[in-house]
Amino acid sequence: MSAALFGGKAMAVEWTITIEGRNEFGDVCRKAVRIDKSWERLFDGDLGLSIEDSKTIMAALQSAVVNHEAETYSLFRRVCPDCHRLRPVKDYTTRRIRTVFGIVEVRNPRWMLCRDCYPGMVDAFAPLREICPDRATSELMELTARLGSMMPYRQAARVLAEFLPVEPTATVRKRTIRIGERLDDQVAEEELHARAQTDERRQLEMQLPGDRRKEFVISIDTAHVRSADSNSARNFELVVARCGRGGRGEGGGRYFVTGSTDQRAIRDRALHAFGK
Secondary structure (H helix, E strand, C coil): CCCHCCCCCCCCCEEEEEEEECCCCCCEEEEEEEEEEEHHHHHHHCCCCCHHHHHHHHHHHHHHHHHHHHHHHHHHHEEEECCCCCCCCEEEEEEEEEECEEEEEEEEEEEECCCCCCCCCCCCCCCCHHHHCCCHHHHHHHHHHHHHCCCCCCHHHHHHHHHCCCCCCCCCCHHHHHHHHHHHHHHHHHHHHHCCCCHHHHHHCCCCCCHHHCCEEEEEEEEEEECCCCCCCEEEEEEEEEECCCCCCCCEEEECCCCCCCCCHHHHHHHHHHHH
């Protein structure tokens, strides 16, 4: 019936989206992506852009942006910061970078150290490793870890592949564990920093007899989080605390949450939270 409306000929609409980028070196990058829409699909209820159309568009645009940024940063790092000359070329390879909008393959150059500034040193470095050491963007790592912490890994991978142009067999478990390890390292560094400043904070205490504001009060509560799967061993305990000056009923204070029940760790976290 749709073809009859147009004299027996099926009509189609072609959409072309063009993106253009220009860096400080004057290089121009243009990328065009085409989406075909037929009237037959419109009569079937396919109105507007579909999820698959959005995946095609975002994958093409992401490829243009990532390639342009990677090439610009590589050219920037080729200039020696000491003598401002171009570093020699070691070789060119390719590098696959995973993003929330698909896998992008970029040219991965390696530059030698400047021979004039570093005579006798024969070494090379890949500038893209400086901005993307995990071969994946930080946004994809965080999104994968967030979903992997809320649902089974396979289900998280299916959800990502349903709405984003990413591979359905994403290594959700590895990325979630990697983000967790980085968070643990960050917490350990904060606790070490707080422990180093404990003595300094004690020296700043003023002896004010009868003044409740000199008291440092911490209120602690714990919660045991059980796994939804009764056969799973992924159970853990959370510590929720409030720390501040004054006794019960005093306003203000700061709150923090930690997964460690060690008394020294809780003390250091409290001092760090209160000192912010």
